[in-house]
Amino acid sequence: MPGLTRASKMGKALKLFPVSLPALGVGIVCCMVLALLAGVSPFALFDAIREGAWGGKDAAAATASKITPLLLNGLGVAMAYQADLLNIGCEGQMRLGALAAATFAIFAGGLPWGVLLPLTVLVGALVGALWAFPAVWLKQRRGIHEVISTLLMNYVAIYLADYLVLGPLGDGTVVGRTVEIPSGAIWPVFWHFGRTGITAAPVVALLLCFLAGIWLMRTSWGFEARAAGSGAAAARAAGVPVDRWQRRMFILSGAMAGLAGALETVAVHHRFYRAFSPGYGFDGITAAFLVNADPGWLWLSSLLLASLRSADKWLQLSLGISPAVVLVIQAVLLLAAACRPDFRFLFARAFFKNALPEDGKENGENVAKARLATLPPDREGGSP
């Protein structure tokens, strides 16, 4: 059947990109429509974003340095998701990681640079990991969905950090910040670009991302971690220690978020600011799901989100629209990316009924396959 071959060929090509390209296309069109509704031409909008994010040395440097926290938070969410867990608490883990890093650096200030900097960063990652652990523990012991526990812990983390920085760990002002960290903990600027310059932090983040991707896809440990996420029962039956891998991936996820916070402290602000994060933790979730938690493509979504974040004030200045528009764009793209790449089913339906290359279809929809998402064990079966 010619129609079928076309559909399946197209399907195979589309599989290269982790989310459905047609869906994303629709999402972009929706954004354009929304722009028109707001009285702005989509092209002007795109231009303003480009301008605001990359239109000058200062802007470009700022955008580039934003990539670090976005990438790391996204990587954290992605790693947890590979084990079928959702870490929504990156914001809190990151903030506590940043605060912990600043505090440690200040208190251990005497250490030389070669020692203090890595330790500081590690402390941040550790605190992030610790803050993530209770959620996975609750899930395994009590069956509480980790989304709720991480969300609740988020709020607690934000209030905790606030209290600490306005109180005992702060510099005494009402701004809500610590004192500056000692020079031994400062990540030096790598490239003097504009007024602030960029450190090597984004490169390190990209490298981590790349390594994580390789580890997941090509090593037997990564294989086990992914198996634990895509079929816990089957993985257990094959001897994979599923619970252990879930804990490991979730703790790693928290560590990534904590690392993001620590890097913000040592590389960008050189202290902990109460308001240092415009929501990087939540953006990490968007970054991860825009590419279906595939570490190999995180760089693209982080780039996009960094640009959006950087440009939001410029959007207000040049086009007169609220910076919150950026959130709307993110949301629309995220919705589009979340749709399973089953658009080809809709096309195929137009050509012929019931006909799809896989078995078990009911009225054109893959009910059997959709049920495979997570099924309870011990179902009765006869022959299928």
Added chain:
Amino acid sequence: MHLPAGNGTFPIIAFRGVSARFGPHWANRDISLDIREGEIHAVVGENGAGKTTLMKVLYGHLRPDSGEILLKGGRVVFHSPRDAMRAGIGMVHQQLLIFPQLTALENVLAGFGRRDGRSGIRQRGQAREELLRICRLFGFDLPLDVPAEGLSFARRQQIELLRILYRRSKILILDEPTSLLSPLEVERLLDLLISLRKEGHTILFISHRLAEVFAVADRISVLRRGRLLGTFAARESTAKEIARLITSEEQAAGGAALEKANEGEGERLEPVLLSLPSPLLELRRITVADSERGTGLKDFSLSIREGEILGIGAVVGNGERVLAQIVAGMLPVERGEIMFDGRSIARMSVSARLKLGLRWLPANPIEEALLPSRPVWENLLLGRQREKPFQSLGWINVPRVLEWAGEQLKDAEVVCSGLTDPVGSLSGGNQQKLVLARVLAGPPRMAVLEQPGRGLDIRAQARLRQRILAMNEKGVSFLIISYDLDELLAVSHRIGIVYRGALAGVAERSEATRETLGRWMLGIADETGKRPDQPGADADRENPPSPEHLAGGEGAAGK
């Protein structure tokens, strides 16, 4: 219009040239078939012949790619099961469609009531009366207010039957209703079908078990590879003839052996003892508590010698699954000991047991053994990802894995378009073959197989049995757990039956008869006949047992 042959009874349902396709695969090809009013019409064929597809077309689950369906002479098009229900057709599905946390009463009332009536608070009282009446009439022992997930398989099937009877469906479709019932429950179901026919219902009965078919059917239609071979009066044919029709295409490729396989015979076996008669696998007084997963085991003891094939049969929910899971290492043992090759393995992890050569095929491969979204080759690698040829220092040698995977698939005759396709896209039979290939590769020291023949067509089942026997000759031991006594009788050296978490009996194959095994499956002791506290064994048709009695008897079974 097609004039029916025979006694001129008007066909209540007629299929005219119905074809249904899934992609390139034709599940039904040009089927024209008449169903007469008031008859029990059996549709037989092996797995994959298209029986279920045809019924799904009739019931509105699927739309045919060509052809039409006539109901009482008039053309009908069903867009969904709702239309079919409105037309008076009801279906009891093979994989029961029930709502686990709703009570039996709610299960029946959910959806559109009789004549699209409401099921609000006033109607529920009336509905309850009506349901109790139907239960009494047909001898259902179903407690109406227990959540369905706590009921046994047979009771849940009764819920589906009740649902279609309550809606006054005149045409009933039953898809493989007996595959998970014990012999006595099968008898009761067949008696029920005869009663229903007396009441004027028309029944379409799908089965691959010819003995049952011949017990009740008026006419039999044979499907093979999507085509209708013919419709025959039951009185005028024999099981042998029908069996030959079902599988005759494979005549050239050793059809004689396949026929035998279909009839439940196999090659004559002699136990091959390669080493000391001391047991390879020994379970000593194992106790596992009842749980959501089913009845546990109580003081259970079993031993399997090296080179032996032990078959375990049971009715669903009597601890047979728990048995497999504790041997595999998926469930912890509360009390008792498991010895494998002289070592205590009760505390060993699954991976340690795999290293010892103890492998397990779960009952539900999709949920319990496969990663549906991952490609075929990764599914084959699962469990072996740390073995030497496939990885070194953690780095997976993908070309090597792909090569090995390709070989395994070819050996197992798995049909798939590519090693990188997601395994969820394979048909059920191919998935079963894949998991079997994975479990039996190695080869293992001992394989615990749950329902190994499930989803396989006759030919594949025969090949599987040959493979098991061949491996056994080389010294591999097997523990095969199945609900299909034929499967067990075909390959086992000894057969045991699990009832309510205890071993009800074990017999050498030469002494094991279906009657004996059937009695054990229901806990009926050999000497004294029926025991007084066995609900369901001898249910009085007029007075169904009270719900509390039943809930206590079959509580957590069937999960």
Added chain:
Amino acid sequence: MTPWLHLVVLAFSKAAPLLLASFGGLLSEVGGVINFSLEGMMLIGAFGAMWASFASGSPWVGLLGGALGGAIVGMIHATVSLKLKANQIVSSFAMNLMAAGITGTLLNQVFGIHGTSPAVPRLPGLAEALSSILPRAGAWSTVAGLPVLAPIALLLALCVTGFLRWTSSGLNLRACGENSLAASAAGIPVFRTRFLAVTAGGLLAGMGGAYLSIGVLSQFVEQMTQGRGYLAIAALILGRWRPSGVFAAALFFGVTEALSEWLAVRWSNLPQQAFLALPYVVCFIVLACQVGRTKPPSSLGRI
């Protein structure tokens, strides 16, 4: 006596939006659709209520506007999750993001400001609504200060309970949440049923948001929901997806919030953040201390 009455009334007032939101979520989840977007529904409800009240001058129109806003979010979530087969948690999260973005944008576009909207007509208190019936004196004045939406919330919760337990549509909805395949085989229009349930749920959650903006205050503040939508979900889990349990859990969280506010005034020497965080901490602890595993509707989250 009076301080206790104050506390009770305050608790009830705090619980009311949670009640609305969690019962809205119950409708959705009992039908099998995961709904983490209660937060977004409440936020849009709050904004919509403020805007409608501003535009029309009547707070009742505002209430309607809030309900409508929540319903729209519900419709989008249902369509994306059910028709387009999106991951329901990610879709919920996207809706929350969208709500934050849209409310911020519209606040800026329509009113030209950031952060807080201008004052708008608010819903009357119980006293004004029932001024002819209720006596004014004594203890009643405390109760009379309750927004009229609070007892309405109670009533709606009872309606949802009755709907689920006694009506055939309620039974059909529960069936969809137990086994969607069986439900469609039983003749239930699964998509339509779930769609309506999620929309109705959004309607309730939107009203919960309206309570926050024009019930208690008379304006909209950015991010004013402050995680209440997630507390509502926690109420669902704690209540084991049964109306009686959810009711109790929502009331409990209301008490916690009221207690935090009350204590914040009494014990002002302690850091303010401790009281802000208290409801979340308590919620977390209660969740952690549950006995036994939670069991959601059997088909929750699956198509």
